[in-house]
Amino acid sequence: MKRLPLLLLTGLLSVVYSCKKESKTNKVIHNADSIAVDTSAVVVDSSAFKRIMEEENASIIYDETKKVRKISNYAEGSVQSFDFSFKDYNFKIRYIEDRAYIQYRIGNSIITDWQFCNANFYYDSSWETVEEDCHLLYNAANSSGVLLFPSFTEEYATYFVYEFNHHKLHYVKDVILNMNVSGDFWTDRKEFKAIRRNNKLQISLLDKDGKEYVFEDREELPENKGPENTNLSKDLILLKTANGNIK
Structure with missing residues (x-):
């Protein structure tokens, strides 16, 4: 128990x-x-x-297109004109004395109205040189592109760089190919290329064999800021008249 x-x-x-x-x-x-x-x-x-x-x-790659339509009128007068377009993107350049202006349209809609255009057409250059040596690079995925206009140089190749999209056209910087190349280089087939990566835009040139030559920056302006032009107000009056061939 x-x-x-x-x-x-x-x-x-x-x-x-x-x-x-x-x-x-x-x-x-x-x-x-x-x-x-x-x-x-x-x-x-x-x-x-x-x-x-x-x-x-991520990188945005811009390839040069050769399908650019160009119309120019360099007859003697107060204003000379050069228009070029790709798809529905239309760019109008007007020369007044030693100054150039550009207007950007998509179709008939003005995206960026007349503003000073960086393009060397008078220092060891000409209107025809700008027409021949301007380049349009395009990225179809995001409908944006790059414009290159001849810049001022005494030895190396230089270009003014613009970017455009559906909302604006703006000046970016001035670039230089800081090296000597043979004379045949410029007569042979070549193609410009641009890459935007990490908020930086790089311009390069591919020769006929695919070798890449990279341009260096000479100058870069903050976005939405361009060089001052004290003649703009009086030139705009001329740009908007029939005599200026602007309609």
Whole structure:
């Protein structure tokens, strides 16, 4: 009869131990679930970070197009004109004495009205030189492009760089090919190329064999800021008249 209480006590201790063990096991499982949730959150954050980095490192490549329509009129007068277009993108250049102006349209809609245009047509150059040596580079994926106009130089090739899209046309910088190349280089087939990467625009030139020559920056202006032109107000009057051949 004395052994009965001892058996009951032993059984009670076993039950208490089992309950504590189960409670501990449940706590571990609960903590494991919490860790799984945190890990999932880390994965989501990593994916978002990777996407942001890919977007920042993405490149926009502009290839030169030869399908540019050009019309010019350099007859003697107060204003000379040079128009060129690609698809529905229309660019009008007007020369007044030693100054050039450009207007940018898409179809019949004016996107950027008359503004001073950086183009060397008078220092060891001409209107015809600008027409022959201006280049249009285009990226069809985002409907944007780059314009190159001859710049001022005494030795190396230089160009003024503009960018355009559906919203604006703006001057970017002046670039130079800081190296000597053979005379045949400019008469042989070649193609300009531009790459915008990490908010920087790089201009290069590919020769007939595919070798790439990279231009260096001579000058870069903040966006939406261009060189001052004190003649703009009086020239605009002429630009908007029939005599200026602007309609």
